Amino acid sequence: MGMRNVLASGSGSRSDGRDYPGTADRHPVSGWQRKHDAIAGAALVLFARDGYERTSVDAIAAEAGVSKRTVYSHYGDKENLFLLVLRETYDTIRDRVRDIVDRNLSDVDDVRQALTACVREIVRTISQAPERATLVRLVISEAPHFPAILDLWHNRGIVPIIAEPLAKLAAAGRLEADDPALAAEHLSALTFGQVNNKSMMGTIQLSDSEADRIISSGIAVFMRAYGPAAR
Amino acid sequence: MGMRNVLASGSGSRSDGRDYPGTADRHPVSGWQRKHDAIAGAALVLFARDGYERTSVDAIAAEAGVSKRTVYSHYGDKENLFLLVLRETYDTIRDRVRDIVDRNLSDVDDVRQALTACVREIVRTISQAPERATLVRLVISEAPHFPAILDLWHNRGIVPIIAEPLAKLAAAGRLEADDPALAAEHLSALTFGQVNNKSMMGTIQLSDSEADRIISSGIAVFMRAYGPAAR
DNA sequence: GTCTATAAAAAGATAGAC
DNA sequence: GTCTATCTTTTTATAGAC
Numbered sequence: 001m002g003m004r005n006v007l008a009s010g011s012g013s014r015s016d017g018r019d020y021p022g023t024a025d026r027h028p029v030s031g032w033q034r035k036h037d038a039i040a041g042a043a044l045v046l047f048a049r050d051g052y053e054r055t056s057v058d059a060i061a062a063e064a065g066v067s068k069r070t071v072y073s074h075y076g077d078k079e080n081l082f083l084l085v086l087r088e089t090y091d092t093i094r095d096r097v098r099d100i101v102d103r104n105l106s107d108v109d110d111v112r113q114a115l116t117a118c119v120r121e122i123v124r125t126i127s128q129a130p131e132r133a134t135l136v137r138l139v140i141s142e143a144p145h146f147p148a149i150l151d152l153w154h155n156r157g158i159v160p161i162i163a164e165p166l167a168k169l170a171a172a173g174r175l176e177a178d179d180p181a182l183a184a185e186h187l188s189a190l191t192f193g194q195v196n197n198k199s200m201m202g203t204i205q206l207s208d209s210e211a212d213r214i215i216s217s218g219i220a221v222f223m224r225a226y227g228p229a230a231r
Numbered sequence: 232m233g234m235r236n237v238l239a240s241g242s243g244s245r246s247d248g249r250d251y252p253g254t255a256d257r258h259p260v261s262g263w264q265r266k267h268d269a270i271a272g273a274a275l276v277l278f279a280r281d282g283y284e285r286t287s288v289d290a291i292a293a294e295a296g297v298s299k300r301t302v303y304s305h306y307g308d309k310e311n312l313f314l315l316v317l318r319e320t321y322d323t324i325r326d327r328v329r330d331i332v333d334r335n336l337s338d339v340d341d342v343r344q345a346l347t348a349c350v351r352e353i354v355r356t357i358s359q360a361p362e363r364a365t366l367v368r369l370v371i372s373e374a375p376h377f378p379a380i381l382d383l384w385h386n387r388g389i390v391p392i393i394a395e396p397l398a399k400l401a402a403a404g405r406l407e408a409d410d411p412a413l414a415a416e417h418l419s420a421l422t423f424g425q426v427n428n429k430s431m432m433g434t435i436q437l438s439d440s441e442a443d444r445i446i447s448s449g450i451a452v453f454m455r456a457y458g459p460a461a462r
Numbered sequence: 463g464t465c466t467a468t469a470a471a472a473a474g475a476t477a478g479a480c
Numbered sequence: 481g482t483c484t485a486t487c488t489t490t491t492t493a494t495a496g497a498c
Contacts, residue, residue: 032463051372053284056491067465072493074463134375141282141372143434144365153431185425186452193424194416200384203374221417225455263481287473298483303475305481 036074038064043085048131052082052142083148089135090152097122097158105165111174112223119191119215122158124208133202140201158192159184175226183226190218238275238319267305269295274316279362283313283373314379320366321383328353328389336396342405343454350422350446353389355439364433371432389423390415406457414457421449 042063046055057078061068075081104118127133143149159181166187167180177183194214199206206214273294277286288309292299306312335349358364374380390412397418398411408414425445430437437445 035464049375051284051376053282054376057493058491068492069466069494070464078492137371137375140368140432140434143431144280145282145285150431150435182448185428186421186449189420189424189428189449190417193420193428197416197420197424200374200381201371203371204381217413218417218420221452221456225452266482288475289473299474300476300484301482309474 035064035066035070039066039071039074039081040085040088043081044089044131047082047085048134048138051138052145079146082142083146086135086139086149086152089132090139090156093126093132093135094156094158094161096125098161100125101161101165105169108165108169108174111169111227112219115187115222116216116219119187119219120212123192123195123211123215127199127202127206127211130202136196137201137203159188162187174228176228177226186225187219187222190222191215194218238271238316238323266295266297266301270297270302270305270312271316271319274312275320275362278313278316279365279369282369283376310377313373314377317366317370317380317383320363321370321387324357324363324366325387325389325392327356329392331356332392332396336393336400339396339400339405342400342458343450346418346453347447347450350418350450351443354423354426354442354446358430358433358437358442361433367427368432368434390419393418405459407459408457417456418450418453421453422446425449 039060042060043055046059046063049055050059057068057071060081061071064071071081075084100121101118104114104121108114139149139152143153163181163184166175166177166183169175170177170180170183175183191214194217195206195211196202198204198210198214270291273291274286277290277294280286288299288302291312292302295302302312306315331352332349335345335352339345370380370383374384394412394415397406397408397414400406401408401411401414406414422445425448426437426442427433429435429441429445
């Protein structure tokens with residue numbers, strides 16, 4: 001798909017009116033591209049805020065500053081726009097998480113401390129982008145009506161990303177995890193799962209301290225079960 | 232609210248056409264009551280299947296076998312009907328869970344075995360009623376648009392129900408749980424949380440064996456962290 | 463490709479008869 | 481209270497000019 005990653009940076013509409021021809025892209029930063037991005041950005045904000053059915057193409061066009069007809073020219077129909085925005089946002093989040101995991105769990109000194117810092121940063125990063133925080137809720141809401149969404153849930157989750165460093169820690173004798181993938185599920189349930197539960201999948205904003213308490217308690221349980229000499 | 236608990240039993244529309252006057256109810260089992268229940272039952276099925284926005288009052292009326300005007304006479308508007316159905320269903324689930332917890336955790340022999348049996352029965356019971364299984368997803372989807380729903384999440388959850396017997400087990404020295412409420416959160420995250428995660432909040436049907444595996448692994452972690460002599 | 467104007471269908475809610 | 485018929489608004493999608 002030829003769309004720029006406007007979704008990664010938030011708003012999506014640029015303030016200046018200039019074009020930037022001459023780049024190597026198929027669509028240099030042109031009026032076309034700017035509109036394309038603006039539509040995607042507006043769609044993300046409105047879908048996340050109001051849900052799929054409650055968001056009209058009219059509203060997306062208005063938010064993006066284009067006519068409704070332009071939205072249809074670029075994306076065909078509402079459903080296609082929705083799926084594209086979901087996928088793009090999902091991948092953006094995944095990239096961020098991968099980066100955070102790499103930075104926190106590559107060279108580990110204290111296991112508990114490293115896991116805590118890693119999970120906290122992930123939770124904080126996601127919750128700081130409200131549109132992206134509500135994405136999970138949106139996916140859950142609309143999955144039954146858009147089977148294509150199921151793929152996002154199963155093949156693009158963040159648990160496998162965490163499983164890798166856990167496997168290395170287990171191999172190094174720092175964790176008692178026979179099955180790193182399963183351990184990652186448990187760590188995820190005890191941290192992200194608890195946060196999502198308390199916040200109602202991002203509906204209710206948690207304070208940082210509240211999130212930290214939940215995460216610490218979850219990791220405490222994880223370490224009691226998986227820490228060295230746990231059995 | 233004067234509505235019978237048609238939601239507890241599923242379909243909601245009766246087959247016979249007779250009235251049953253003379254009971255002590257304000258509305259004896261009359262034509263009025265039958266229609267009232269039929270509307271609520273139809274609404275539950277359709278809301279659960281299609282979501283709030285996608286479900287039309289026309290469809291509810293058709294499914295219930297009444298005219299659209301009758302729906303408005305009984306419930307005022309769509310939103311009110313929706314909230315009533317949600318609350319009623321939520322309370323029904325809670326009663327079932329309370330019963331299951333009482334039966335499984337009142338007189339415990341083997342702690343791990345009792346917890347496993349209890350959680351399995353809860354998961355199985357809920358997933359056997361598809362309309363009720365999708366209720367959680369519906370609550371999550373619509374909570375931002377119906378603030379009244381937040382109350383359901385916070386004040387009618389099932390975690391407190393589990394916390395009680397855990398407190399007793401802790402007092403009896405069968406569990407190392409200083410904070411039973413927190414332990415209940417962790418047990419819930421490791422079992423229900425994992426099941427919900429895998430099934431996408433009930434979107435994907437899990438096999439019994441799959442659910443059992445997940446539950447067993449979660450309880451294994453819980454017991455390693457909270458079992459006697461865990462520290 | 464982008465806009466204005468419009469078609470066509472659907473949905474929430476109500477009027478009025480019985 | 482219950483029904484049929486209707487009002488009104490909103491929404492998706494497209495026709496046609498530039």
